[in-house]
Amino acid sequence: MKIMVAVKRVVDYAVKIRVKPDKSGVETKNVKMSMNPFCEIALEEALRIKESGKASEVIAVSMGPAQCIDTLRTGLAMGADRAIHVSTDAPLFPLSVAKLLKALVEAENPGLLILGKQAIDDDCNQTGQMVAGLLKWPQGTFASKVILDKEKQVVEVDREVDGGLETLSLDLPAVITTDLRLNQPRYATLPNIMKAKSKVIKKVTPEELNMEIKPDLELVEVTEPPKRKAGVILSSVDELIDKLKNEAHVL
Amino acid sequence: MKATVKVSPEQCGRWRVWRIDPPPLESHDLWRYSGEHCFDQTVVKANDSRRAFTYTPHVRMTTTGEPQDLTDVPPTPITHLSETESMMAESVSKFAAEVIAPRVREMDEAEKMDPEIIERCFEQGLMSVEIPEEYGGAGMNFTAAIVGIEELARVDPSVSVMVDVHNTLVNTAILKYGTKESQRKWLPKLATNVLGSFCLSEPASGSDAFALKTARDQDERRASSSSSPTSTQQGIQGHHGLHREKDTPGFAIAKKEKKLGIKASSTCVLTFDDVKIPHDHLLGKEGDGYKYAIGILNEGRPASPARYVWLDREQFGQKVGTFQSMQHQLAQAYTEITAARHLLYNAARLKECGKDFVREAAMAKLYSSQVAGRVAGLAVEWMGGMGFVREGTAEKMYRDAKIGAIYEGTSNIQLQTIAKLLEREYTR
Numbered sequence: 020m021k022i023m024v025a026v027k028r029v030v031d032y033a034v035k036i037r038v039k040p041d042k043s044g045v046e047t048k049n050v051k052m053s054m055n056p057f058c059e060i061a062l063e064e065a066l067r068i069k070e071s072g073k074a075s076e077v078i079a080v081s082m083g084p085a086q087c088i089d090t091l092r093t094g095l096a097m098g099a100d101r102a103i104h105v106s107t108d109a110p111l112f113p114l115s116v117a118k119l120l121k122a123l124v125e126a127e128n129p130g131l132l133i134l135g136k137q138a139i140d141d142d143c144n145q146t147g148q149m150v151a152g153l154l155k156w157p158q159g160t161f162a163s164k165v166i167l168d169k170e171k172q173v174v175e176v177d178r179e180v181d182g183g184l185e186t187l188s189l190d191l192p193a194v195i196t197t198d199l200r201l202n203q204p205r206y207a208t209l210p211n212i213m214k215a216k217s218k219v220i221k222k223v224t225p226e227e228l229n230m231e232i233k234p235d236l237e238l239v240e241v242t243e244p245p246k247r248k249a250g251v252i253l254s255s256v257d258e259l260i261d262k263l264k265n266e267a268h269v270l
Numbered sequence: 271m272k273a274t275v276k277v278s279p280e281q282c283g284r285w286r287v288w289r290i291d292p293p294p295l296e297s298h299d300l301w302r303y304s305g306e307h308c309f310d311q312t313v314v315k316a317n318d319s320r321r322a323f324t325y326t327p328h329v330r331m332t333t334t335g336e337p338q339d340l341t342d343v344p345p346t347p348i349t350h351l352s353e354t355e356s357m358m359a360e361s362v363s364k365f366a367a368e369v370i371a372p373r374v375r376e377m378d379e380a381e382k383m384d385p386e387i388i389e390r391c392f393e394q395g396l397m398s399v400e401i402p403e404e405y406g407g408a409g410m411n412f413t414a415a416i417v418g419i420e421e422l423a424r425v426d427p428s429v430s431v432m433v434d435v436h437n438t439l440v441n442t443a444i445l446k447y448g449t450k451e452s453q454r455k456w457l458p459k460l461a462t463n464v465l466g467s468f469c470l471s472e473p474a475s476g477s478d479a480f481a482l483k484t485a486r487d488q489d490e491r492r493a494s495s496s497s498s499p500t501s502t503q504q505g506i507q508g509h510h511g512l513h514r515e516k517d518t519p520g521f522a523i524a525k526k527e528k529k530l531g532i533k534a535s536s537t538c539v540l541t542f543d544d545v546k547i548p549h550d551h552l553l554g555k556e557g558d559g560y561k562y563a564i565g566i567l568n569e570g571r572p573a574s575p576a577r578y579v580w581l582d583r584e585q586f587g588q589k590v591g592t593f594q595s596m597q598h599q600l601a602q603a604y605t606e607i608t609a610a611r612h613l614l615y616n617a618a619r620l621k622e623c624g625k626d627f628v629r630e631a632a633m634a635k636l637y638s639s640q641v642a643g644r645v646a647g648l649a650v651e652w653m654g655g656m657g658f659v660r661e662g663t664a665e666k667m668y669r670d671a672k673i674g675a676i677y678e679g680t681s682n683i684q685l686q687t688i689a690k691l692l693e694r695e696y697t698r
Binding site: 092093211 | 353354357358360361364365393394395396398399403406407408409410414418
């Protein structure tokens, strides 16, 4: 069984982001870029499944400009067997990515598609759900535990929901999106970084996948969140109640 | 404490008697450069324990990498790293920040390396940067080792010195001078679970590697070693280029030194008392050991300064820079750190492409240790009282920086090396 993992190149989580002066987006020039942390968790889970002998191959995929190859190379250094880069300079929104992923899944036939629950740049949290819908595959989102049963061809997924854990049993093939507490991703070891050099990154274009990328969303404006104003210290509970009633209108 | 070493010829082959007291310094006749790009060994007398300053103007030192023809290689910025090197830097930096950083203070206070850190370093492949893949290593280049050591040093110079000694001294010694058998025997171990150490000083001597007493009249011997009591320790005896296992009879770890800085890396006095070393534990040809030791010491040098360039982050993490006087100091310090880094990277690249690098390495070592001392001292001041207390890392970096002017060739020795090479160049 193959496992496909989608990885996204995002601004590194440690970087303090700045909005471009023309409000067209976030400044990405001369900014450190890394693999989305949730995608790292997704890849780690796929590698652990493979290492337990339940999968034969882990394929990392990413879409976007040429720099995505860096992210894929990181994935290969972590242990993925090969990678596919869908090369495009078009702006990508979740639905386009889901459609591209569907095309890749149909070409590769993996038993599992694992994604991060969301990317830390746009925080959309949509791609996994959309691709499951397009593929008509069952989905286990926000996974905090994944147990694969190869004989029965099912995967059990624990999800962290309000008020506790929900356990789903999904028939394979399935889509899983990973939450923060699923695992602790490994660091690429030096020998694996060297091995990654000889692994294959296949480049395809959306056209080759018979896909035309049509943005279904338009990005109007990106602004910084308003600066938090200083609080007010009140002298009594009565004053607080008064303000909640008459100023905040919450009581 | 004196003991005569008893080594039978069957065991060790020919042993040379090394004089204990150094004869008058006449360095001009010690090494003679022959036109054939190699040292003329005939002028080096076997019982010569004179001070030797290596110099290799226009001499190509043997390196692990093949000498490159650089004629058609377009120049790149000195800080440009290959994809592999930058990926390694990133991976090591993450590892250092998440795994090592939380334990730095604790290890320093306890003066002991956490065995788990050593284990994790092996797991990461950090202990076998240059060991070829066939022996279980990463098979990377020298600059990759430097870059990795630098990332570790940002977090803890104690950990970086352990990795540094293991990689650039021990592994390199066996890679360069070991026989095929000893490579097959040791390299897989050094890549997975055996921590190496390096001994090249005695209580009475250090820089003058040729004046070591060991092997004739046994005495105490101080090991500039990074070792773990829990790991099997392998001592490389620099003088004769021997390697020995810890359980060799007569060999013992006498005492662990208490140090000013890099406390978590252990430096121990090793005693070699009546030690019999099997012939196959000799690295290279006997008697040639001194040359090998110096050779690798020179390779060790560019690695050392890597430890001292950690400070850029430390200072800028502190929001002290609103005053112009502070800003100017910061700018000056950062410039100096960058200059030191450039000297270091250049020396490393020179080594990698098989060019002569001894003078560049000496300059990098000298300048880096000076910058480290200066900047670490300033960093303490900038942080005021918080820099002086043992809460933060500034005081530790300040203590750790001191060793830079001492180990792997003191500053005076570096100056001498540079001066000798200059003299050679301009008086010929």
